Amino acid sequence: MFTLAHLSDPHLGPLPDPRLLELASKRVIGYVNWRRNRAVHLTNGALEALVADVKATAPDHIAVTGDLVNLGLQREIGPAAEWLAALGSAADVSAVPGNHDAYVPGSLDRATRRWAAHMAGDDADLHHHAAPVFPFVRRRGNVAIVGASSAKATGPFMATGHFDATQALLLSELLKALGHEGLFRIVLIHHPPIREATNWHKRLVGGSRFRAAVAEAGAELVLHGHTHENTILSIAGPDGEPVPVVGVPSASQLPGGRRPPARYNLFAIDGKPGAWDCRMTERGIVGHNLDIREIATRRLDAAMLPPPNRGDEEHQGAQIGWSGAASAGMSPLRRGSGTISIARRMARKPKLR
């Protein structure tokens, strides 16, 4: 059996005071937003408690799906590298970047070069300080971890991700080859590859390419962050069977905010091609102190998954599943609340990013 812990969106703080020149960009909006929102609701205390619990469970591997930092400042990138190294060795921790890591032009290249050891495939040459190439592949036991990047600098008020044709082609080829090797394929990407999972200004541009790659080549599990919500959705595999798409709340979120408090998911993977067994355990903050507890555990199989996303909006109500919800004070699992939640989400005005 192989165990993988998935956490996301630590938005590491504290944010260093930006210099005046650094604020002469989209960052001025992000800085105001951080002071008003993230500095209050995302804390290192919650993150430290969560990471301590991750380490106590001693997973075989840890996946981090982006938004390590806030404004892509040079002085955020170094501490984030130290945080990654403290989380685990580069061989045992796989990370992909998020939109906040690519906050303004130039941020993504600087960040990913610095974090390359945790974002490189097994056969990458790390001696030339090159930026990592996505998607990367890491083989661990009967599991293949495929790291895709949706991170790209965007304009003010936008937090979109981008998945281009080159990555889509590579992803499809890699997934086919890894499928032939008989591996359980886990794809990491920051933005959810499903249109209805988030607002228009936070969507994944090119999400249809990602879905087409999975529909053509297959995958066993897709993990994402970005929404700061706990969700279980699905997209179609080669025979139309649902491939689970699992999102996790921010690893730094305090209780009492608009988003669910800090959480991570632990996946226990066993079996063989055609008979995989994947059990998902959610652990995180429950209540108003920072104790980490088990929230829910379930087998990720076709019977519990919502129907695959079909890429159009008229079916959106049936495709949201809210996981582990009742104990976290959210709407219970798929009690018809998905439609309401989506409607609310659609009605929200874009907020400062």
Ligand SMILES: [Fe+2]
């Ligand atoms: Fe985030």
Ligand SMILES: [Fe+2]
């Ligand atoms: Fe994000």
